[in-house]
Amino acid sequence: MAADPVRLDATTVLDQGWDVDPRVSIRPESFGALLYHFGTRRLSFLKDRRLLDVVQRLPQSATAREACLAVGLSEAELATYGRSLATLVATDMLVARRPSVPGPGDPA
């Protein structure tokens, strides 16, 4: 496809709240899951079931870190999973949650 999109680092991703793009369909498979983005027509995959758990947990979690810990990942595993999530962000599978209360200087 196009040139590599800008990638966020794992910590930046872990510290924010994310939602699955509404145009993304997730299909669990024995190895993890397949993801299809109806907008970009991109097929992607989650390589293990725990990553799937994390992704499914994102909507109820204030940050990605919280989602990771809620599904039982250890602190030591956070960096790896943060990187996987960063890939999903870079391919538009995940979208940043808009803060519910606008901060000072946020566009109205």
Add this chain to the structure above:
Amino acid sequence: MTTTALPLVEHFALGLDAPICLTWELTYACNLACSHCLSSSGRRDPRELSTDECKAVIDELQRMQVFYVNIGGGEPTVRSDFWELLDYATSHDVGVKFSTNGIKIDAEAARRIAANSYVDVQISIDGATADVNDSVRGEGSFDTAVRALQHLADVGVSPKLSVVCTRYNIPQLDQFKAIADRFGAQLRLTRLRPSGRGADVWDDLHPTQAQQRELYDWLVRNGEGVLTGDSFFHLAAYGESLPGLNLCGAGRVVCLIDPVGDVYACPFAIHDQFLAGNVRSEGGFDRVWRESELFLELREPQSGGTCKSCDQYDACRGGCMAAKFFTGLPLDGPDPECVKGYGEMALSKVTPGAAPKPSLDHSHKGGVRGGPVPLTLTIRRPDKACDENPLTGVQL
């Protein structure tokens, strides 16, 4: 995908809960009579799935989370319920990519396509010039395709331009790219397989060894900008794997639903040996996909046969099952177009005429007006003396 593909490929080889490359041929009817048609299309089959049956299949695909279907034929747009089915699919979470020769893509159809963001359209041409294209697809078919491309460009739709690579069009690769660029289309190159009527012309049309190398180098140069599906993974044996699916996904991630609801392992394998079941049977498509003996067998680890000792086996995996089958080669040996030449060697030992014939033939009897006139082909016709009827023309 390339760097992380290997372990995933192993999972794909063992099969998925639902296909990711599902081809659905809506009709065997076609206005053209391309000499290499993979499904030997021409005449409508009276047992074709009805509108309601098609909708029931779509409901099932939605439940199975099949993300999209590749709709083809025959010429799918000649079905009177084509647009209805298209809208039904996309409003039920099943995206549609459909292939057409362009015959029904007028200004209004183009607007319809533009209005539905879950539809992709793919226009077939097999030559970058009318003479090369029409020699395979029939008189006037190049102009029809170009007209369709223009209608799509006029409303801002970016289609795919789909080309089956042959001996006569490999020298035109850059020209194809130029046509695609001119209409804002994405080029898609696919492999000629000896399937359907393709078996009759394969000897004359399939690329030479030197052309395969030329094609491979061209694909490497053009990278991900050109789509190839699973067409050319046998060329990965030259060294570098190409973007796309690098394994034979038949019955594992790929399958075909044909116009009468029969489910085959792959659109290029319309033969009883690869028939897994029918969507009309109890349990529908889902049960065929999950439980058919054929598919379960295809998902078993493959032995690799004589290819196993080849140093390129991990890249090429012995190539395309359908290509081997319809040229009479064993399924666990080299591809007929093996880049190391083992396929040619094996082919020379196949008794002429011994290769299996497709189980179905919906070809127009006696051809169509303005049908393909081969450039320098020696088409082997089945010797049915009474096959000529001057009265059978195009019937839509």
